[in-house]
Amino acid sequence: xxxxxxxxxxxxxxxxxxxxxxxxxxxxxxxxxxxxxxxxxxxxxxxxxxxxxxxxxxxxxxxxxxxxxxxxxxxxxxxxxxxxxxxxxxxxxxxxxxxxxxxxxxxxxxxxxxxxxxxxxxxxxxxxxxxxxxxxxxxxxxxxxxxxxxxxxxxxxxxxxxxxxxxxxxxxxxxxxxxxxxxxx
Numbered sequence: 001x002x003x004x005x006x007x008x009x010x011x012x013x014x015x016x017x018x019x020x021x022x023x024x025x026x027x028x029x030x031x032x033x034x035x036x037x038x039x040x041x042x043x044x045x046x047x048x049x050x051x052x053x054x055x056x057x058x059x060x061x062x063x064x065x066x067x068x069x070x071x072x073x074x075x076x077x078x079x080x081x082x083x084x085x086x087x088x089x090x091x092x093x094x095x096x097x098x099x100x101x102x103x104x105x106x107x108x109x110x111x112x113x114x115x116x117x118x119x120x121x122x123x124x125x126x127x128x129x130x131x132x133x134x135x136x137x138x139x140x141x142x143x144x145x146x147x148x149x150x151x152x153x154x155x156x157x158x159x160x161x162x163x164x165x166x167x168x169x170x171x172x173x174x175x176x177x178x179x180x181x182x183x184x185x
Contacts, residue, residue, distance in 0.1 A: 010160070010170055011177035016152055018174040021134075021162055024151045025054070028132060029061020032149065035130075036064045036100065043067045043099045043126075045092055047117060050106035053163035053171065054134045054151075058104060069094040071120075073113050092121075101126045106163050107135040108150075111143035118145065135159070135176070152176075158184065 036042045042062070046055040048070045059066055069092045101121055108114050114131060121129055132149035139156050154176075160166050161173030166184065 010179055010183055011173075012180045014175050014177040015154060015157070015159065016162075016176040018162075021151075021175065022057070025057045026061050028149055028151060029058055029063070032058075032102065032132065033061075033063040036062075036102075039064060039100045041065045041067060041099070043069065043094060043096055043101050045094075045096075045101055045103050045117070045121060046070045047103065047105040047113065048072050049168075049171070050163050050165065051104050051134070054106055055104045058132070067094060067099075071117055073117065096121060097125045098127050101129045103129065103131040105131070105133050107137070107159075108133045108145075108147055109137050109140050111141045111145050114147070115143040115145050134162070135164075 032042075042064050044055065044059060044066050046052065046068065048055075049072070052070075055068075059068065071092050103114065103117055103121065105114055105117075114133070118129065118131070130148040132151075133147045134151040135154050136147060136150045136152070137154055137156050157178045158166070159176050160170035160179050161176040163171050164176065165171045166179055170179065
């Protein structure tokens with residue numbers, strides 16, 4: 001087992017600090033709460049595993065009644081680039097017809113994952129659908145989809161931390177950073 005002196009050892013650099021993340025999550029929670037203040041209930045669909053930490057922090061900042069469900073999608077596997085066709089591993093269980101839906105995900109890269117989840121939800125006839133992404137790489141977008149709420153715009157670098165992973169590692173970093181090249185297989 002490799003000895004590590006610091007949680008930042010796998011990173012070339014930190015691009016978004018823990019404090020910046022928490023501040024933006026609070027801002028997003030207020031914006032979303034204000035938008036949905038007149039609805040009886042907001043249904044959150046979290047795309048896991050990546051969005052689990054962001055979702056947990058964000059829903060505690062949303063001040064309207066919520067229901068939470070998750071959909072599990074595989075887009076990267078153990079690669080640094082997403083597959084063209086996302087694979088739905090676990091479907092949502094909640095009835096969403098005529099409900100207000102907020103999809104939460106960690107990152108929009110090419111957009112294929114979010115677009116696929118959006119189509120699945122739209123086919124179930126919700127009252128409304130919006131999306132909230134922690135990160136967006138605008139330069140890599142391959143689908144015609146514009147997220148409603150975005151935490152941070154980032155450059156086209158492979159990032160980990162705060163739920164984002166490489167081969168299921170580094171999700172527990174409290175900040176977001178660029179993974180060292182030598183750690184990429």
